[in-house]
Amino acid sequence: MRQLPPLNALRTFEASARNGSFAAAGKELFVTASAVSHQIKTLEDYLGVQLFSRSGRTVELTPAGQQYLVSVKHALNEIEVATHRLTASKETNVVQISVAPNFLTRWLMPRMSRFREMFPDIELQINASVGLLDFNQSSTDMAVYYGGGEWDDIEVFFLQKVLLVPVCSPKLLESGHPLQVPGDLRHHTLIYVSTRMWEWESWFQVAGSEYITPKDSLQLSSSQLTTAAAQESLGVALADLTLTSREISSGNLVVPFDIPLDTRKAFYLVHQKNRPLTVAMKAFKEWLITEIQASDVYGAEHSGSLPGTGR
Amino acid sequence: MRQLPPLNALRTFEASARNGSFAAAGKELFVTASAVSHQIKTLEDYLGVQLFSRSGRTVELTPAGQQYLVSVKHALNEIEVATHRLTASKETNVVQISVAPNFLTRWLMPRMSRFREMFPDIELQINASVGLLDFNQSSTDMAVYYGGGEWDDIEVFFLQKVLLVPVCSPKLLESGHPLQVPGDLRHHTLIYVSTRMWEWESWFQVAGSEYITPKDSLQLSSSQLTTAAAQESLGVALADLTLTSREISSGNLVVPFDIPLDTRKAFYLVHQKNRPLTVAMKAFKEWLITEIQASDVYGAEHSGSLPGTGR
DNA sequence: GAGAGTGCTGAGAAAAATTCATGGTAAGTA
DNA sequence: TACTTACCATGAATTTTTCTCAGCACTCTC
Structure with a gap:
C-alpha cells in the first residue's frame, strides 16, 4: 500500500522546474500555462509545501522544491529509460558502452578494427568514463569497470587482473x-x-x-x-x-x-542485472572475453591468487 | 522534453503486480477491478508490450512485465521516500542510522548510554548492514560505512582508520x-x-x-x-x-x-548530499566525531599516511 | 505609461478515469 | 455433469479530473 502524490502533477512540476517557467512548461507539455498552474497548486496542496516562490511574473524553486526536484527528476528519468528499453526494438545493432579510459585507449581502441571486421553490422557507441554508472539512469548497455569487482546489483564478468x-x-x-x-x-x-x-x-x-x-x-x-x-x-x-x-x-x-x-584490482565487464542481452550485446561480450584471454600477458607467467568473478 | 508513459497507469501496474491480481489491486487502490483492467490495457497499448499474461481467471507477469516492474517499483519507491521526507516534520527527534556491524557492536553499542545521557530526547533507530545503501530508496538518515571512502553522490566524513x-x-x-x-x-x-x-x-x-x-x-x-x-x-x-x-x-x-x-580502509559517517540535517542528525553527527577523536587509539601512536575525507 | 509577458483564479468545457452491466473462463464442489 | 464462485475483458454510461478560457494582477521594458 503506497502513499504517492498525484503523479501527473510531478511530470508538470519537473517540466516547470526545468524550464523555469509555467508558460514554457505548458508549451512543452502541449497544455496552457493555466493548466500548469492548476497542477502545481494541486501538488503543493497535497504536499502542504510551497515548491515555487512566485514574485510577479517569475517563478523560482524554493529550497524544498529544489530538494524534491532532485528525486522527482531521478525517478522520472528511470521510468523514461525503462520505458524506452522496453519499447525499443530488441534487435538493434547498436551497443552503447562506457569504458575505463586507460583500458579504452590502450586495449580496446587498438583492437576495434578487429571487432569491426568480425561484426561489421554492429555499431559500438563508446564513451570513456571513470567511476560507476547507474544503468537505470542511463541508456548505456554495458561498461568496462576498473576496481575490486565488488559491485552491487549488476552482473560482473572478470576480464583481466591489473x-x-x-x-x-x-x-x-x-x-x-x-x-x-x-x-x-x-x-x-x-x-x-x-x-x-x-x-x-x-x-x-x-x-x-x-x-x-x-x-x-x-x-x-x-x-x-x-x-x-x-x-x-x-x-x-x-x-x-x-x-x-x-x-x-x-x-x-x-x-x-x-x-x-x-x-587486487582488475577490469571487469558489467551490465544490468537480469537484462536480456541483445544479439549485438552478446557478440561484443563474447568477443571481449575471448580476445582478452588471447592477449593476456600474465595468466601463465605470474600465477597469483585467483581473481573472483565478483560475487 | 520527456517521453513518459501514463504515470497513473504505472501506479496501477505496480499494485497489480505486487498483489498478483487486478481485483486485489483494485481493493488496495479503492477502485473496481474493471478500472484496474482498463488502466493496464491503456498502459499495454501505450507500450505496445504485453505486461501480464491472462489465462482464464488468473494473471501473471510476462518477462517484459517483470523487467519493467523492477524499474517502476524503484522509481515509485523513490518518489514515495522523497515525498515522505518533504512532508515529514523537519523537527523529528528520530534519527535512523545504518551501521557497519563490527563498528556497531564494538564501538557504538558500548557508547550508546553516553549518547543517551547527553541527548535523552533523541531516539536512535539503529540498523546493522554491510555494503552501501541508497538514501533515495530508504528512509535511513545516516550511515557508518566501512571502506575506502570513495563513494559518489553522498557526503562523507572520516571517522577512523582501520x-x-x-x-x-x-x-x-x-x-x-x-x-x-x-x-x-x-x-x-x-x-x-x-x-x-x-x-x-x-x-x-x-x-x-x-x-x-x-x-x-x-x-x-x-x-x-x-x-x-x-x-x-x-x-x-x-x-x-x-x-x-x-x-x-x-x-x-x-x-x-x-x-x-x-x-587503507576506514569507517566513515555518510549521509545524503545536499540534505538539510535535522537538529537530531546534527547532534548525532557531532557527537560521533567528537567521541571518536577521544577514543582513537592510533593517531598519536602510529603515524601513517593521512586519510582523506573522501572527496 | 502603454504594451508584452507571465501567473492566478473560477467557471465551464473537454478529457480521462471509473463504474456498471454483461459475458467469458477456470477451478472447486456437490 | 451441473452449479457456484472468483476472476478478468469489454463497451457504454457516468463521474471525476483536468484543461481551457476569460478576466484580472503584477512587473519589466521601451
Whole structure:
C-alpha cells in the first residue's frame, strides 16, 4: 500500500522546474500555462509545501522544491529509460558502452578494427568514463569497470587482473642513473597517480626494498597520463604490463624491474542485472572475453591468487 | 522534453503486480477491478508490450512485465521516500542510522548510554548492514560505512582508520607454541575473513616475514566473527586495535605482535548530499566525531599516511 | 505609461478515469 | 455433469479530473 502524490502533477512540476517557467512548461507539455498552474497548486496542496516562490511574473524553486526536484527528476528519468528499453526494438545493432579510459585507449581502441571486421553490422557507441554508472539512469548497455569487482546489483564478468610494473623510456635508462636494484630509483623521478599515491610504496614492499624518497616526484591524475609521462622520459611510472605491451614491444617503454605489484584490482565487464542481452550485446561480450584471454600477458607467467568473478 | 508513459497507469501496474491480481489491486487502490483492467490495457497499448499474461481467471507477469516492474517499483519507491521526507516534520527527534556491524557492536553499542545521557530526547533507530545503501530508496538518515571512502553522490566524513593487528586469547599464548617472531604463527591456526583473504598475506609483508602456511586455517564471514573466534582460543585473527581495545585492556585478547597493517580502509559517517540535517542528525553527527577523536587509539601512536575525507 | 509577458483564479468545457452491466473462463464442489 | 464462485475483458454510461478560457494582477521594458 503506497502513499504517492498525484503523479501527473510531478511530470508538470519537473517540466516547470526545468524550464523555469509555467508558460514554457505548458508549451512543452502541449497544455496552457493555466493548466500548469492548476497542477502545481494541486501538488503543493497535497504536499502542504510551497515548491515555487512566485514574485510577479517569475517563478523560482524554493529550497524544498529544489530538494524534491532532485528525486522527482531521478525517478522520472528511470521510468523514461525503462520505458524506452522496453519499447525499443530488441534487435538493434547498436551497443552503447562506457569504458575505463586507460583500458579504452590502450586495449580496446587498438583492437576495434578487429571487432569491426568480425561484426561489421554492429555499431559500438563508446564513451570513456571513470567511476560507476547507474544503468537505470542511463541508456548505456554495458561498461568496462576498473576496481575490486565488488559491485552491487549488476552482473560482473572478470576480464583481466591489473598487475603493475615500473616502466620508463629507454632514453632515461641510458642517460640517467642506472637501474640495477629497486633502491636505485632514488635517483629518478617517480610518477604517481594522485589518487593512488600508495602504489609505489606497496611496490617497494613487494620488491623487498625500503620505501625510498625519490629525487623528484610527479603527480598526474590518471594512469593514462602517468604512462604517457614515462614515455616522454619524465620519470618512472607504474603501469599495467598488458596495457602497455605494445609500447614495450615497440621499444617505447622498458621495464627496469620485472617485479609485478598485484593491486587486487582488475577490469571487469558489467551490465544490468537480469537484462536480456541483445544479439549485438552478446557478440561484443563474447568477443571481449575471448580476445582478452588471447592477449593476456600474465595468466601463465605470474600465477597469483585467483581473481573472483565478483560475487 | 520527456517521453513518459501514463504515470497513473504505472501506479496501477505496480499494485497489480505486487498483489498478483487486478481485483486485489483494485481493493488496495479503492477502485473496481474493471478500472484496474482498463488502466493496464491503456498502459499495454501505450507500450505496445504485453505486461501480464491472462489465462482464464488468473494473471501473471510476462518477462517484459517483470523487467519493467523492477524499474517502476524503484522509481515509485523513490518518489514515495522523497515525498515522505518533504512532508515529514523537519523537527523529528528520530534519527535512523545504518551501521557497519563490527563498528556497531564494538564501538557504538558500548557508547550508546553516553549518547543517551547527553541527548535523552533523541531516539536512535539503529540498523546493522554491510555494503552501501541508497538514501533515495530508504528512509535511513545516516550511515557508518566501512571502506575506502570513495563513494559518489553522498557526503562523507572520516571517522577512523582501520589498522589491523594480530590478536589471540591469552590462553592460546600460554598453552600453545610461543609467539616470538611472526614466523612462529606457522604453528597456529590463522583466522581469515573469507572475503578478505589477502589480509594475512599483507600483514606478513609488513612484518617483514615470508608468508607462512599456517598449521590450520579458519574462514569466517565477518570481522565480528573472527574476533570472537580469536577470543574463544580458536586461533589468531587480524583485528582493529581500536575496536578491540576493550577486550585487550580487559585481558580477553592479547596482541602478540604490535605490528599494524594499514588496510587503507576506514569507517566513515555518510549521509545524503545536499540534505538539510535535522537538529537530531546534527547532534548525532557531532557527537560521533567528537567521541571518536577521544577514543582513537592510533593517531598519536602510529603515524601513517593521512586519510582523506573522501572527496 | 502603454504594451508584452507571465501567473492566478473560477467557471465551464473537454478529457480521462471509473463504474456498471454483461459475458467469458477456470477451478472447486456437490 | 451441473452449479457456484472468483476472476478478468469489454463497451457504454457516468463521474471525476483536468484543461481551457476569460478576466484580472503584477512587473519589466521601451
